[in-house]
Amino acid sequence: xxxxxxxxxxxxxxxxxxxxxxxxxxxxxxxxxxxxxxxxxxxxxxxxxxxxxxxxxxxxxxxxxxxxxxxxxxxxxxxxxxxxxxxxxxxxxxxxxxxxxxxxxxxxxxxxxxxxxxxxxxxxxxxxx
Amino acid sequence: xxxxxxxxxxxxxxxxxxxxxxxxxxxxxxxxxxxxxxxxxxxxxxxxxxxxxxxxxxxxxxxxxxxxxxxxxxxxxxxxxxxxxxxxxxxx
Numbered sequence: 001x002x003x004x005x006x007x008x009x010x011x012x013x014x015x016x017x018x019x020x021x022x023x024x025x026x027x028x029x030x031x032x033x034x035x036x037x038x039x040x041x042x043x044x045x046x047x048x049x050x051x052x053x054x055x056x057x058x059x060x061x062x063x064x065x066x067x068x069x070x071x072x073x074x075x076x077x078x079x080x081x082x083x084x085x086x087x088x089x090x091x092x093x094x095x096x097x098x099x100x101x102x103x104x105x106x107x108x109x110x111x112x113x114x115x116x117x118x119x120x121x122x123x124x125x126x127x128x129x
Numbered sequence: 130x131x132x133x134x135x136x137x138x139x140x141x142x143x144x145x146x147x148x149x150x151x152x153x154x155x156x157x158x159x160x161x162x163x164x165x166x167x168x169x170x171x172x173x174x175x176x177x178x179x180x181x182x183x184x185x186x187x188x189x190x191x192x193x194x195x196x197x198x199x200x201x202x203x204x205x206x207x208x209x210x211x212x213x214x215x216x217x218x219x220x221x
């Protein structure tokens with residue numbers, strides 16, 4: 001299952017992969033700085049979303065494209081690309097579920113106080129579910 | 130045609146940026162005042178470690194590290210769900 005892409009298309013794929021990995025690195029750095037500088041748990045979740053979607057989903061697709069264009073692993077190249085794209089879509093489905101569950105638990109325990117709170121819909125409607 | 134050595138240098142620079150981000154995440158893990166702060170920092174850390182495994186496997190030319198990335202993402206998801214369940218169970 002050796003695949004040989006012609007050279008100009010391969011260069012374009014390599015450039016797209018490098019741009020995606022660069023976007024991922026920048027998003028990751030910004031998210032880590034934001035996770036340090038925000039003052040509350042519910043504010044830090046914005047930075048965590050940037051770090052997960054921008055810093056993990058996008059560069060995984062980029063890594064797959066780089067490996068596909070370099071033909072780095074011989075006959076293992078196409079499974080590597082497919083598996084990295086599968087991991088990216090898995091993270092994209094799974095990370096919002098985990099973050100919402102954690103935010104729900106933190107709100108109900110009220111150990112980190114939800115401080116800049118303008119309208120509390122759960123309290124207005126009587127305790128939520 | 131872009132030479133392969135240039136791509137290797139690019140991957141090394143990118144992985145140094147990732148290592149800096151990991152250091153900042155680790156500071157938040159040890160400093161976090163409450164449990165959800167630490168958990169969300171560990172969550173970001175493990176999802177980005179999955180990306181770092183992909184980068185290392187391209188850099189070292191071994192294709193088998195990417196299977197570890199999938200399992201690492203699954204582990205982070207289960208970790209979040211179990212901590213949320215534990216916090217909710219402690220309330221009752």
